[in-house]
Amino acid sequence: MSLPIGAVVRLERHVRVLDGGAALLGGHPMRLLRLAPRARPLVTDRTVLVRDAATAALADRLVDAGLADPVVGTLPDRDDPWTLVVPVRDRPGPLDRLLASVHGASEVIVVDDASADPAAVAAVARRHGARLVALPENLGPAGARNAGLAEVATPVVVFCDSDIVLDPDTVPLLLRHLADPRVAVVAPRIAGLGASPSWLGRYEDTRSSLDLGEHPAQVRPRSPVAWVTTACVVARREALTDGFDASLRVGEDVDLGWRLTAAGHRVRYEPAAVARHEHRERPADWFLRKAVYGSGAQGLADRHPAHIAPAVLAPWSAAFLALVAVQRRWSLAAAGVVLVGSGLRIGRRLAPLPQAPAVGLRLAATGGVSALAQGMALLLRHWWPAAVVACLVSRRARRAVLVAAVVDVALEYRRDPAHLDPLRFALARRLDDLAYGAGVWWSALRARSTAALRPAIVRTTRR
Structure with a gap:
């Protein structure tokens, strides 16, 4: 039994209950789960x-399939002893702010990753009663965390970067998920420190790369929440074994999560728990950080080639997207035929559900929208250098990029304008994509590999 007595799991918001409760459709990848009469x-x-x-068995199966998530408020309080590990390089001010927000830790370990001014870091650690581990050379975030992890004696370790501030209930809420013995890592939502006066800061408050949204999720590759940042996480010490891949200077958190998932552990994202992050707001620093995030793609492609694709499409949705991209009347008509044909085929696979034909068409429509969204992301984010070259020689390429940029900004601004006027929001959105895409291409060119740039065509299997 994974989840304790009294726990409640709730169906993920996109799961469809079909045939009077006899079947559930959803998850990642999508599947149809037929329930036995007694279930x-x-x-x-x-x-x-x-x-x-x-x-318990039903709840466990639903969680495993990505069809449901535990309701954190129904999980029992935990009193697991935990150690806080903080990797830091200089930044004594933010470190002081973080350590002042920590309550309940059995021990705090500050790992100084070869600071230029180690005395300032040591003074902050000493003032808060933290143990200092000073590294003679810079190892990067992964190596510094590993150095701290090696000193941890408690069953639970909490990693926090120095630019994080903990809310009083952040760690207690995350600890509740450890009531499930299969959970190895659980991460909170990363929010901003507060209202920012700068336009980039206001953009980051609602579009931070670290903020994974307001809905809980099981973290797994090729799902809406495919990774979590270790800017703040709670983890079981024994599940981490040797810890992070120290050869990775970026993307080490993604790699860790995927390795844990492959080993059969659960990694969870819990937005009810919030940690506050000091976002970068200076334009040069902000742009560089986004590019650094993108540069991690190639290292992940080397280690997890099946999970790093910038777009994941079924054969029919790839054909649909290609036909739309041709931008001819005949191709648009053909795209419609592909969409309807796929909907009917999906409906046949859902038989004998009475709603099968209608559900199949709705799923095909949803898949078509997803394919278009991924196509726009390729043009504007992952493939923008190639898109720029195409725009120089092709009117249809220019039209596609223009439409994608306008639609993307319109949809995102409507969802949450980030307290910005449309012009500055659009500028921040495009700079965000340009920086990340530049990082991806730089890492790909450096490795002489296209692995991080190639979409994946995935055939679905009957379940």
């Missing part, structure tokens, strides 16, 4: 209450 009454109001072995 159907256990799902009430889109939730399952764990009260015995049968409900």
